[in-house]
Amino acid sequence: VPRLTRWFVKAALAYLVLALLVGVALAMPAAVRMPPVVLTLAPVYFHLVMVGWVTQLIFGISLWMFPRHARDRPPAPEALGWSAFVGLNAGLLLRAVAEPVHALDPRGGWGGLLVLAAALQWLAGVAYVAAVWPRVKGR
């Protein structure tokens, strides 16, 4: 398994564990008194599952599975795949921290970090598509 795919898959597994722990925290206020920040975690929970686990696993496996370029063509720049990995994870982690804090304190200056998180994840999507598109071709 290529190094980039290993990083994607291991990060995806870590996010799945983290997401399920957040899911436990979200279910707790019904039974236990929890800090108010827990009530703001629903969007983070969904995105840890769909971006951190599902999309990241797809990114990693597909960059491994799709046929590589023909021998007479230069290989796809691996930098695009690494850019997708860094952007997706930096953006998602930033969101996971900044979104609940911003919800509790909208004037605390955290909004800019959400914009940065959005930009990083969007750029990760663009980098991934640029990396994989040329490899999706018929025989």
Next chain:
Amino acid sequence: VPRLSCWLVRAALVHLLAGFTAGGLLLAEKGVGRWPALWRLFGAHVELVLIGWTAQLAMGMAFWVLPRLAGGTSRGDERPAWAAFWLVNAGAVLAGLGAVAGAPAGLVLAGRAAEAAAVGAFALHAWGRVRPASGGG
């Protein structure tokens, strides 16, 4: 990669870009709070990412990797799988646009019906291919 898988995967990549763009705008708006009208993109974001990207990519990969029939020479009747391609794309776009434009509920309903029909058509194609690759058991 078989031709239909190319179409399904590339269309899924387009949905990914569109869905990430909508999602990025929503998250940025959450931080800035100046353009609340952007929240009308929420339904499109969900349709594009969940159906257009994730479900369509799964169909594209399944069409490629599921065991072939007739001793490995055929993927069986491909017509339902092609129907699934057109239906899932029409469905995600209709349901997504319906949510964005605040259009009559019928648009979203038609989109969701097309999405359901797409999955049904794909299942019809793939059902017989879900078996041991060796042909045993």
